[in-house]
Amino acid sequence: MLQERPIMIKRLKDIWRLKRGEAVWLVGAGGKTGTLNRLARDFSCRQVIYTSTTALLRPDNLPHRLIICNSRAEFFAALKSYRLSKKSEILVPAASQIKRWPGDKKKRKVKGLPVEWITSAVERYPGLIFLIEADGAGNRCCKAPADWEPVLPVNPEVLLLIQGLSGLGKTISSRISHRPEIISSDTKSRYLNLRVYRELFASRDWYGEHLKTAGRAYLLLSQASRNRRLLTGKLAAELLKKIEKQRNSYLSRVKGITAVDYRSALEWLYHLEIRKDGLKWLMLNSRSKRI
Secondary structure, eight states: OEEEOSSOOOOHHHHTTOOTTOEEEEEESSSHHHHHHHHHHHTTTSSEEEEESSEEEOOSSSOEEEEEOSSHHHHHHHHHHHHTOOSSOEEEEESEEEOSSTTOOSOOEEEOOOHHHHHHHHHHOTTSEEEEEOOOOTTOSEEOOOTTOSOOOSSOSEEEEEEEGGGTTSBOOTTTEESHHHHHHHHTOSBOOHHHHHHHHHOIIIIIHHHHHSSEEEEEEESOOGGGHHHHHHHHHHHHHHHHHTTTTTTTTEEEEEEEEOSSSOEEEEEEEEOTTSOEEEEEOTTSOOO
């Protein structure tokens, strides 16, 4: 049963019911950085820990302070000090700065921290919100993970699986996809069609086991621009059907499907909330047409 919620929700943190004291782990491709930045703004850039277990770019056009942590003790000391701050400033703890090319003076990319440091910190500092990029994608719109990816704790509290839809209909290649050889080999396809995208989100062999162990998980269809609205709706419908079939299996932790586009300004098209009582709620952006 699909019902429409009458209330308009404007912030992604409210759509996903995120609150301080939680760790939000982002995996996939094609929108992780945009989502991290949006969530940091949703929390007013206060008491926000913005970090990674792999590598990430420092926040762009957001007030932040980078701190290099050479030990767990240094990391905890930085959090203790930051917790007392009243500034609207994101804390970006990292292991080191990374040169992306010879002579790179800005060093906007940083190396992340061990998973164990972050999970311990979440328990110790419940007043903070932790936003963690846990998967590399080489700036591609979609990806399938290698055996060692993503870099997550055993039971991530909140998991956001992101895939960018700008590759829909295009040939699977390294220009568009991260680890294209895995995608083509496992799906037996040359193109990024709806079936392939469905597997990128819901394949047990790729991200399925991580979705299974999450406290709650959300599927984020990013780069869902207006000209892709029809295909986005079809993909969401296919994913919802698969979740229904696997209700008591590895997809049981998926609590919603969200379609967004960050290219100019935030414009989330719609969010399908999957509830325990079996009802599905469709929340539409005020600027979106009904799907």
